[in-house]
Amino acid sequence: MVSLKEFNYSELERWVRKQGWKKFRAKQLSKWIYTKKVRSFDEMTDLSKDIRNFLNKNSKLNVLSLASYEKSSEDGSIKFLWKLEDGHTIESVFIPERGHNTLCVSTQVGCAVGCKFCFTTTDGLIRNLTTAEIIDQYIQSQIFVGLDRRISNVVYMGMGEPLANYENVKKSVQILTDDRMLGLSNRKITISSSGIIHQIKKMYEDSTFPQVRLAISLNAADQGTREKIMPISETNSIHDLMETLNRLPIKTGYRIMLEYVLIKGINDRPEDAHNLAKLIGRHKKRYKVNIIPFNPFPGSEFKRPDKDTVEKFHKILWQYNIGAFVRWSKGADISAACGQLRKKEIDRLVKIV
Ligand code: SF4
Structure with missing residues (x-):
């Protein structure tokens, strides 16, 4: 049974025509x-009963159900754990910021890239998410927080390497930015990659x-260190x-963000x-640098550098006139590392079994 959130606009039109409508x-x-x-076809009151019956029988709307969530009392961010139809779980994070709201979405169940500082990769890649599963993270999160708290920004920085799930990620971006669908501004969407060169080139071509x-x-900043923490290098x-x-060929105002997770004794000198x-x-004008002090998770071999080290690192970049910003993780009082809430749920289920 097809989910209608699987279609970009031209596919939706084609599907509608195929039904003879x-x-x-x-x-x-x-x-x-x-x-x-809306959550059901029955709420679509300007469609005839026949069409609604057909939709109920042959298609579906929602592909995620909420398994659990944690809300940060410090900054109001909410971490959602969604259950997929095959029983796997994924996470998204709602981040309220001054003047706008951001959602961080996942693109895969697990991840094959194997960054040493990342919790998600612990069990490897299980599967790619479908377009509908990516889009439903946005819709269900928006319903949860209330339609009056519009999520205007989406970052593809959750579980998975987005460019390893190229076609489904592309279609989800088409749905997010199409004015006839979710209509978000292109400049408010960010795709974060571990640096798969041929896929980055493909995306721009x-x-x-x-x-x-x-x-x-x-x-x-050097090959040896990067290889140690990111085997993809x-x-x-x-x-x-x-x-x-x-x-x-980046557009004006679309500076590339270089993310730098600062890890004690590894890359923080x-x-x-x-x-x-x-x-x-x-x-310099092409890049911004986000310095992200490492967020330790259970079993991790790495540590977070102290505040002084973070500030020193930041200052040096500014001395070179590089736009650099320190981003302390949001929701440090909840399971903040990507994949941590999912792991908690898996551990809970294993205990029950
Ligand atoms: S940081 Fe991203 S690309 Fe690297 S292992 Fe984690 S989810 Fe995958």
């Missing part, structure tokens, strides 16, 4: 699903992939990655900050 039915369906965010912001999980070297990023500045070199 007029094209405007796509517009009606889109309004109910994406503007009104693909005229059907709406241009959105790109973030790269860099985390080191063995085949996607830091040199080739930066060469590619320096040449991408002043020398690392100087090396990072040198790596960026004359391309």
